Structure formats: C-alpha cells, structure tokens
Amino acid sequence: EVQLAESGGGLVKPGGSLRLSCAASGFPFTYVWMNWVRQAPGKGLEWLGRIRSKTDGGTTDYAAAVEGRFTISRDDSKNTLYLQMNSLKIEDTAVYYCSSLNQFNAFNRWGQGTMVTVSS
C-alpha cells in the first residue's frame, strides 16, 4: 500500500526551529520527486518547495515565502523526506503535508499532514 506519513509537528516558539519528517512506503521513493505543502487554519493550500530525486540531481526549489528559512532534504536509505524550518514565525502555523510529484507535474500522493503551531 502506498503511504506517506508525516511526523515531527508540535508547538514551537517564534524564532525557533523544527524538523518535519515524511516516511514513504509502497512506491520507489528513490526515484520520485517530492514536495512540501502547507495549509494555515481556515486557509488554502500553499506549495513550499520540492526536491528532485538523487538521480535527477537532488536539487531543490522553494517558494519565495520560505526560501532561506526552510530546507528540504531526503534520505533515500530511510525512504524519508525532511523539512527543516528555521526562524519560525506565527504565520508558519499550519498543517504541513508531504506529497509526491509525478512526471506530469501533478502531486499524486499525499500524507495526512502534521500540525505545526508557532506561538509564544
């Protein structure tokens, strides 16, 4: 069964850091490009960034809103995607989803999300 499972969310103070994980199973994670997407309470979906497979260079692209503060990485030996979030702001409060990207630029698999709350 194809599965993406996010973890690592929680309560963090403004200015703090947090690392989210996304464990993948049921598909060849090594060859798949991956994304992070978030959704603030009561708001729409916001794309954060993507990482290519290592065979395609393993490079990353980010939305302007998070570039320089957020870093996406992957450990193919653990079938796990990461999102390192630094200098967190109150407006980073959201549910964070990982999603796989197919060859047609579609986000074709989604995790259930992990909640991050930034509050003092």
Added chain:
Amino acid sequence: QTVVTQEPSFSVSPGGTVTLTCGLNSDSVSTNYYPSWYQQTPGQAPRTLIYTTDTRSSGVPDRFSGSILGNKAALTITGAQADDESDYYCLLYMGNGIYVFGPGTKVTVL
C-alpha cells in the same frame, strides 16, 4: 506577482453540473502550465482529481472532467452528488521549479 484565480464559491443542485475555473492575472492558462485539480474535505488531506489538464487520477469518477475553456483551466462536475461538497484547488506549474495553488473554490451541493 503571479496570482492564480478561482471562484470563491459555487452552489449546485444534486444531479446538476458545475464548472470551476482557474485563471492567471498575467497570462492565459494553457496546457503548458500543467493544470491539475485537487479535492479537499475539512480535516482531510487533498485528493488528486485531474492532472495535465484533463487526465483523471486513478479511481476518480468520470463525472469529474478537466479542460481548457477560453483562457482558463476548468473542472466540470457533471451529475453532482452530495459527497462532492468540498473545496477544490487548482495548481499551476509556473516553470523554473515553481508551483502555485489557486485560492480554492468551495462547492456546496444543495
């Protein structure tokens, strides 16, 4: 700044047809933007409906269809059912590794 536009809300009767659109403030939406559509109910993860304009994702009923209408991407629900009541988001690929979601359309079936 690139802005993706969607209607804020639509109401449709059971069995009726509704067409949602996805536009750009600065250009016409074409297949070059790889438009895709996602359905989300409250508290749930998004579900992929349509990609590359008009390809249904696995398991998606054929009452959902995608197209280009004029200068926008479109999602049409034909024969709406109660469980189609959801938020619908379009996604466009802007090139250079950048994706942008639309603000979403809330569809009510009543």
